[in-house]
Amino acid sequence: MAINEQYRICPATGLRVYRSAENLIKANAVIAIIFLAIGGLFGLMVALTRWKAVHLLPAEWFYLVLTAHGLNVLVVWIIFFEVAVLYFASAVLLGCRLATPRIAWAGFALMLIGAVMINIAVLQGHSSVLFTAYVPLKAAPHFYLGYILFAVGALIGCFIFFGTLVIAKQERTYEGSVPLVTFGAVTAAIIAVFTIASGAIILIPTFLWSIGLVSHIDTLMYRTVFWAFGHSSQQINVAAHISVWYLIAAVTLGAKPLSEKVSRFAFLLYILFLQLASAHHLLVDPGISSEWKIFNTSYAMYLAVLGSMIHGLTVPGSIEAAQRRKGYTNGLFEWLRKAPWGNPAFSGMFISLILFGFLGGISGVVMGVEQINLIIHNTIYVVGHFHATVVAGTTLAFMALTYLLIPLIFQRELILPGWARAQPYLFGLGVTGISLFMMGAGTLGVPRRHWDISLADAVLPYDFPGAANLMMGLNGISALLAGLGGIIFIVVAVGSVFFGKRITLAEAKPDKPEAAVVAKYGSAETPAVPGTMVLVAVFFTTFVLYYYVNWKYLAEIWPLR
Amino acid sequence: MSISPPQEKLWWNEPIPKSELIWIIVGFIWGLIMFFMMIYWHAVGEQNLSNEAYRITAEDFAARTNTMIEKYKVRDEAGFPVVHPPPGSDVYLIARLWQWWPILELEKDQSYRLHISSMDWLHGFSLQPVNINLQIHPGYEMVLTAKPDKAGEYGIVCNEFCGIGHHTMVGRMYVIEK
Ligand code: HEM
Ligand SMILES: [Cu+2]
Ligand SMILES: [Cu+2]
Numbered sequence: 001m002a003i004n005e006q007y008r009i010c011p012a013t014g015l016r017v018y019r020s021a022e023n024l025i026k027a028n029a030v031i032a033i034i035f036l037a038i039g040g041l042f043g044l045m046v047a048l049t050r051w052k053a054v055h056l057l058p059a060e061w062f063y064l065v066l067t068a069h070g071l072n073v074l075v076v077w078i079i080f081f082e083v084a085v086l087y088f089a090s091a092v093l094l095g096c097r098l099a100t101p102r103i104a105w106a107g108f109a110l111m112l113i114g115a116v117m118i119n120i121a122v123l124q125g126h127s128s129v130l131f132t133a134y135v136p137l138k139a140a141p142h143f144y145l146g147y148i149l150f151a152v153g154a155l156i157g158c159f160i161f162f163g164t165l166v167i168a169k170q171e172r173t174y175e176g177s178v179p180l181v182t183f184g185a186v187t188a189a190i191i192a193v194f195t196i197a198s199g200a201i202i203l204i205p206t207f208l209w210s211i212g213l214v215s216h217i218d219t220l221m222y223r224t225v226f227w228a229f230g231h232s233s234q235q236i237n238v239a240a241h242i243s244v245w246y247l248i249a250a251v252t253l254g255a256k257p258l259s260e261k262v263s264r265f266a267f268l269l270y271i272l273f274l275q276l277a278s279a280h281h282l283l284v285d286p287g288i289s290s291e292w293k294i295f296n297t298s299y300a301m302y303l304a305v306l307g308s309m310i311h312g313l314t315v316p317g318s319i320e321a322a323q324r325r326k327g328y329t330n331g332l333f334e335w336l337r338k339a340p341w342g343n344p345a346f347s348g349m350f351i352s353l354i355l356f357g358f359l360g361g362i363s364g365v366v367m368g369v370e371q372i373n374l375i376i377h378n379t380i381y382v383v384g385h386f387h388a389t390v391v392a393g394t395t396l397a398f399m400a401l402t403y404l405l406i407p408l409i410f411q412r413e414l415i416l417p418g419w420a421r422a423q424p425y426l427f428g429l430g431v432t433g434i435s436l437f438m439m440g441a442g443t444l445g446v447p448r449r450h451w452d453i454s455l456a457d458a459v460l461p462y463d464f465p466g467a468a469n470l471m472m473g474l475n476g477i478s479a480l481l482a483g484l485g486g487i488i489f490i491v492v493a494v495g496s497v498f499f500g501k502r503i504t505l506a507e508a509k510p511d512k513p514e515a516a517v518v519a520k521y522g523s524a525e526t527p528a529v530p531g532t533m534v535l536v537a538v539f540f541t542t543f544v545l546y547y548y549v550n551w552k553y554l555a556e557i558w559p560l561r
Numbered sequence: 562m563s564i565s566p567p568q569e570k571l572w573w574n575e576p577i578p579k580s581e582l583i584w585i586i587v588g589f590i591w592g593l594i595m596f597f598m599m600i601y602w603h604a605v606g607e608q609n610l611s612n613e614a615y616r617i618t619a620e621d622f623a624a625r626t627n628t629m630i631e632k633y634k635v636r637d638e639a640g641f642p643v644v645h646p647p648p649g650s651d652v653y654l655i656a657r658l659w660q661w662w663p664i665l666e667l668e669k670d671q672s673y674r675l676h677i678s679s680m681d682w683l684h685g686f687s688l689q690p691v692n693i694n695l696q697i698h699p700g701y702e703m704v705l706t707a708k709p710d711k712a713g714e715y716g717i718v719c720n721e722f723c724g725i726g727h728h729t730m731v732g733r734m735y736v737i738e739k
Contacts, residue, residue: 059728063725134721134722136682137682175570176566176567177567177570179562179564180563181564219700219701220701223696246563246564249563250563250565258580258581259578260569261573261575262585284694286614286701290603290612294599294600298599301596302595302596305588306585306588309588310585313581369595370610371610374610374695375693375694377694377696378685378687379720444692445690447720449721449722450720450728453728455718455731457728457729458729458731459731460664460733462718462731462733532580533584536584543591558707560607560610560706560707560708561610561705
């Protein structure tokens with residue numbers, strides 16, 4: 001292997017990989033996965049508590065564990081992994097050294113210290129305020145401080161990323177424009193900077209309030225600013241995991257964008273139209289005008305949704321085009337049937353794409369409609385929705401990427417390849433279950449963040465319909481499946497990183513990137529993508545039907561003005 | 562590939578493939594339709610929030626609620642007053658750790674101006690089984706006009722986490738045929 005002091009050339013992809021970047025990617029990814037393991041376990045305990053027949057935890061523990069679940073997975077796992085993605089998309093894809101690795105390590109340390117502080121605060125009790133930490137629920141000061149340190153560390157990661165882009169440009173490590181995947185990462189990082197600024201605006205005063213320096217924080221103001229932070233961080237996730245989809249399609253199949261212009265434009269729409277659209281969290285809060293709600297949730301024409309719909313076409317479209325170039329041209333779907341379904345990177349990516357679009361995307365738009373939110377707000381439907389987005393979408397995409405990073409960055413073979421092959425299917429099935437059953441229970445009124453829907457301790461009892469309990473039971477069973485899929489992932493990933501067989505030059509499998517298949521690039525030779533057009537037509541029909549079904553449900557409730 | 566710089570350096574000059582163009586137009590029009598649906602529903606739909614809200618102190622809101630209770634109380638139930646205010650009147654509902662106070666008894670197909678506010682923390686008004694959900698803040702009085710159209714016994718579940726007693730916070734509302 002061509003190693004000099006600074007970098008090696010990856011034998012499989014020809015990418016130039018610098019030591020400093022490689023080590024930081026490894027560290028961030030490994031820590032991310034460890035926190036996923038911890039947070040996922042908490043998630044399983046939560047789901048088993050909400051399964052009436054099991055009702056695992058007592059009430060105090062339930063809210064504590066729910067707080068720990070939300071924070072460890074939504075914040076710590078995802079953001080640590082995203083920092084790894086940013087470093088990969090800049091230093092590795094541009095063949096450039098990482099800007100100021102020392103400072104990058106300092107950022108890493110801050111994030112780790114922050115994450116540990118949050119966990120300590122939560123596990124000590126007295127900080128069961130859930131990840132939203134709505135005032136006037138009060139957590140221990142080190143809870144907020146941990147949150148802030150973590151955010152500062154993540155912000156440093158973003159600036160290291162930007163710095164690396166500048167170095168690559170100056171040192172001319174690439175020609176022309178940055179690759180699409182890097183462009184997507186730029187989108188994510190720009191949104192992240194805005195986001196973290198909003199986070200600081202709300203968390204710093206809350207921290208001061210927790211130590212008594214600020215006397216009062218208005219709840220409506222808190223929710224408004226908190227969601228400017230909480231909502232846009234979800235856009236970071238979307239931009240990041242869509243970049244990962246393009247990345248995996250390129251590495252496993254040699255896919256290239258159908259049109260650079262369209263895909264980049266779609267990312268641009270995110271920057272322009274997503275990051276302040278936080279009113280959809282406040283649709284049934286008092287004192288916010290309908291004009292603002294309608295405008296803010298749609299910016300008059302849902303351009304951010306349009307961005308996602310475009311990627312929904314261009315990602316599978318680029319795969320179809322690559323497959324057709326290779327000769328899988330029979331019928332509408334030969335390209336899909338003959339896709340590498342046994343490669344967990346590919347299958348994970350494709351399952352993530354489908355579930356994110358059909359379950360997460362559609363439900364998200366529907367519940368973000370000003371009036372429809374009345375029948376969904378704070379029910380467990382919301383939790384079903386975002387498990388389709390951040391678990392089936394982001395988490396599964398990142399798992400799929402891990403299967404690529406292990407040979408490319410860690411230079412190890414996967415242990416237990418058979419288990420790895422089955423993992424995306426198992427996890428995907430489990431997450432489909434938890435998303436659908438929680439959405440179903442939500443339409444029957446089951447609240448989120450609730451220890452006991454049998455309401456047994458209430459003075460005035462109310463009985464949810466039997467179907468609601470059934471759904472929560474099925475949710476528990478799906479959680480076991482997803483949990484199993486999660487455990488297999490952790491075992492394979494951590495096991496391979498530490499005990500996988502080292503890949504040496506002689507063994508480097510040339511089958512990894514199929515770049516060579518595509519001789520020349522350029523839209524002129526882009527084949528038509530009829531199969532993808534059928535897929536998006538099915539998607540669109542589902543979307544429209546489901547959208548109007550919900551208007552019909554809404555029309556059945558009491559008239560309200 | 563998506564992981565290498567665009568082969569065509571002037572990628573912004575490339576034509577857009579037809580499939581993508583169609584999809585962009587479809588998506589854009591659909592976005593406009595969804596935008597106008599919300600406005601349309603304000604014009605013809607029956608379920609819209611007025612967004613009428615006032616800042617109020619907990620004491621003031623409690624005082625108004627108590628005035629209503631004194632005037633229109635019809636009986637007690639499990640320690641809660643049951644109040645039957647006249648149709649069309651202003652009715653008040655207190656959210657507090659961990660109760661919805663009092664029990665309201667409304668008449669079917671009559672409109673009421675419903676005022677809700679929290680005495681302490683955030684709470685979630687979740688009326689079951691109709692599944693109407695509202696976020697209730699301390700310091701803000703939310704006002705909406707509701708017209709119950711089905712008689713029956715309703716539960717008000719709290720669906721915003723409000724501390725350790727959250728799961729015990731259940732209220733009741735009756736809608737009776739006149
Ligand atoms: C084995 C996998 C998982 C299972 C079984 C699971 C299950 C659950 C359940 C049952 C809830 C609680 C619903 C409630 O009572 O309100 C929940 C909440 C949540 N989950 Fe998961 N989850 C899993 C993985 C994840 C992952 C990977 C993420 C993020 C990437 C995630 C993010 C969240 C968040 C943000 C909440 C909300 C917490 C809150 O309301 O404060 N979950 N999960
Ligand atoms: Cu409450
Ligand atoms: Cu509550």
